[in-house]
Amino acid sequence: MPVKRKNHGRAKTNRGSVNNVQCVQCGRLAPKDKAVSRATNNPIIEAASMDDLNLATIYQKPDVPSFFNIDSYCVSCACHLRIVKVRSEYHRKERYVPKALRPKKL
């Protein structure tokens, strides 16, 4: 039987079941290994307010804490938001980690 993807779009190798995660965009439950996860690191104060903060403080460039989030998206939202893109049948078979997502060597 022809299959669209070798792993059926999932990373569930030999496990029976995987916990679900909720999509941050639409709220749909998607298996954790199928969901598209992206890490974001946003400062607590937005950039427009940072100028006001810099004017109000005597310190040079105050250290503002930031939120570290791991956002999970369902596949349809990830396509809609262009986090992942539709690939041709040939390019779908390429299995490598994109250069931007590869871990950096120390």
Ligand SMILES: [Zn+2]
């Ligand atoms: Zn979604």
